[in-house]
Amino acid sequence: MQHCTPEQLALAALREPLPADDADHLAGCEPCRTEVASLQRAVDAVAVPQLAAPGAPVAPPPGVWAGIAAATGVSATPRTEVARQAPPAPEAPRQAEVLPFRSRRRPVLLVAAAVLTGAVVGAGAVAVVQGQDGGEAVTAVALDPLADNEASGRAQVIEQSDGSRVVEVDLDAPQLDDGYYEIWLIDRDVVGMVPLGVVRPGSQTFELPAGLDLGEFPLVDVSVEPLDGDPTHSGVSVARGELDA
Known part of the structure; x- marks a missing residue:
């Protein structure tokens, strides 16, 4: 069976449409x-406003x-000031070779896939699921403040x-200025952890890994994570509840 290529998986993680x-x-x-779900954790983390906000323009080195x-x-002569404008048009542009669209796009997608994969290797993350159909609730828990x-x-x-x-989460929490919330399933010894993804105040839905035993990971934990690129739990939990699995 022919699986999706790395660039197709990267496109799916970015929620871009794929060929039929x-x-x-x-x-x-x-x-x-599963591969797309793991890649999407990095996409969702970057979507945190504090991570995605553009910084001030910086002049390139000489x-x-x-x-x-x-x-x-x-x-070409660069502008002396830093501005969000294109550089001056070259005086005598040379004729460039025209390549097929897919050939030009492929390296970028492969790099994107590599970056996304590198950001989540070992994390076992599963991304946010949009627009889930109705189903039957099998267990629920209140998330109490810690x-x-x-x-x-x-x-x-x-x-x-x-x-x-899937896990449907309703989170009531203040906005963070220098971090983001993440939701986890944790065992009773608070050693084994399964990250489900970045969670924001409000309602969101997360897909559970197939075959995951909720009896082994009954604790639903919400942590505050710093913007440091480390996929492991920060150790700072703000809310938690135990599922009746």
């Missing part, structure tokens, strides 16, 4: 869906323009008609 044949394969292939001129054979934290909420496990399971 690829979309049909992805819908019925558990390994490919050697950048010399390198461009040496590589392209085109001379220590003096203000976060609280509710989580319930829903079994879909196809046998898959």
Whole structure:
């Protein structure tokens, strides 16, 4: 069976539409869906406003323009000020080779897939699921605040008609200025952990890994994670509840 290519998995993780044949394969292939789900955790983390916000423009080092001129054979004078504008048009642009669209796009997609995969290797993350169909609630739990934290909420496990399971989370928590919330399933010894993804105040739905035993991971935990790129639990939990599995 021919699986989806790395660039197709990267596109799916970015929630871009796939060709019909690829979309049909992805819908019925558990390994490919698992790979897309792990890639989407990085996508959702980057979607946190504090991570996605553009920074102030920065002037490139002086050697950048010399390198461009040496590589392209085109001379150009950069603007002295930093501005979100295109550089001046070259005086004598040379004729460029036109490549097929897919050939030009492929390296970018492979890099994107590599970056996304590198960001979540070992994390076992599963991404946010949009627009889940109705199903049957099998268990639910209140998320009580820990220590003096203000976060609280509710989580319930829903079994879909196809046998898959999702966790619907309603989180009531203050917005964070220098971090983000993440939701986990944790064992009673608070050692084994399964990350489900970035969670924001409000309602969201997360897909559970196929075959996961909720009896082994009954604790639903909400943590505050710093913007440091580390996929492991920060150790700072703000709300928690135990599922009756």
